[in-house]
Structures are given as C-alpha cells and as structure tokens.
Amino acid sequence: MALFRDQVVVLRLYPYRDRDRVVHTLSRERGRLGLLARGARSPRGALAPRLMVGNRLEVTYHRGPNASLGTLREVSLVTDHQGLQGDLDAFASLEVMAEVADHLAHEGSPEPALFDALCGGLVALEGGAARRGLVAYLVAALAATGLWGGGGRCEHCGRPWTEEIRELAGEGHALWCGRCAGERGSPFPVGLLLALTRIAAEGVDGRVVLTGEQEGRAIRWLTGRVEGQSRRRLKSVAFLDVL
Ligand SMILES: [Zn+2]
Secondary structure (H helix, E strand, O other): OEEEEEEEEEEEEEEEOOOEEEEEEEEOOOEEEEEEEOOOOOOOOOOOOOOOOOOEEEEEEEEOOOOOOEEEEEEEEEEOOHHHOOOHHHHHHHHHHHHHHHHHOOEOOOOHHHHHHHHHHHHHHOOOOHHHHHHHHHHHHHHHOOOOOOOOEOOOOOOEOOOOEEEEHHHOOEEEEHHHHOOOOEEOOHHHHHHHHHHHHHOOOOOOOOOHHHHHHHHHHHHHHHHHHHOOOOHHHHHOOOO
C-alpha cells in the first residue's frame, strides 16, 4: 500500500463501525478525498478534536490501488475554528462553505484553486464578517470549477447586457437577457451583478461592500448555481437566515 502526505480541509464526518469515522475532505493534491479515521469516535482519543468540520490538517495516509478510502496514519492540525465560539452566523457560513466544496470537488484530481478558495473563506470567518467571506468564497469556488458565468454577457445568446437581466432557476440559475428569457425567471439586480464581478476579481480582501439584503440575494443565487450543477440540495443553507 502506498503512503501519501497531503493538506486537507475536513468537509463532513460520518460514524463508522463502533469507534471509527469516515472523513470527507478536500485535499490540495487529490481533490475530494475520503479517509478512514480509526478510533476517532473514542472520546479520550487525540483524533476527535482535530477532526472537526472546517479544520485544516496535514495528514499522512495509506491507500491501496483500488481502495475507495485512505486510512489515516498521522494528523496534525494546521488551523481550527475554536475562536468562533458562539458566533452562530460564522458557524452557519462555515457549514455552507464545507458542503459547497463537497458538492463541487472531484475525486482523484488536484483542486488547488478550490482548495485555496476554501482556505481563504475559512480565514475570512475569523474576521467577524462571515457573510462577506461566504459571498467571496462562493464566487471564488464557482470560478475555480468553471461555473462563474455571471460576467458581462447573457449566458444564453452571449450578447453583452443591454436591458433587463433575469435569473432562470430552471436553467441552473443562469443569467439571461430579457430577450432570451421573455417572461421566464426573475429579475436579477444589475448593481449586484457588477459588485459580484468586482468581488470575483478582487477576492475577499477587496473593497466592495454589500448590504445585508444584497448578501442574502447573492448567497441565494450562488448556492442555487451550485445546486444546479451538483443536482443535490445544500442542506446547510437552511441554517443561514437569508432565505
Ligand atoms: Zn440573451
């Protein structure tokens, strides 16, 4: 069995047998990576506190050539989120970030841009502006996986915007011009699209400031695009009170 070393972020945890856990992670080198953590449910073990959703870890694991899971050997903590204690908004945002990465990542191929987007988003949570960090992360995660289409053109006919922009939920939340959409879909605010385009260019440290209402609208749209792509609901979004 081959031995691997990688940086990962914990995305989801599942109980397995009596004492073990299966850990879904996003790894820098291998995209979505499942790891078996032996003894991780033991309350006195050293593993449990390290294996929390959103924690960034340095791991060593064994994996056979045809195995679907690696087996964890060594885990060291790079960063955790103990500092968020009591900040429910930040925890809700953290859950959405992890679930979105779980939906978008592919197995077996490097995902450095998605990995960096996730790490950047998790760092932004610590700064007390969770929603802002979440919006910037969602834009970056969609860009990293080729799903950021919300730039300067209709996603149906490819013409630059000249009139109303409409969001088509049934077309994976694509943005179409009024001519293509007709009466279908719902209006999408031009100002918000411009702001998100700047956030896509400037990242989480940019100077664009959204209102709370704009943040909610952006999160609804961006998570809708993720769901349209993965064809699965994002359960964690229900915990954000933006809907
Ligand atoms: Zn069009």
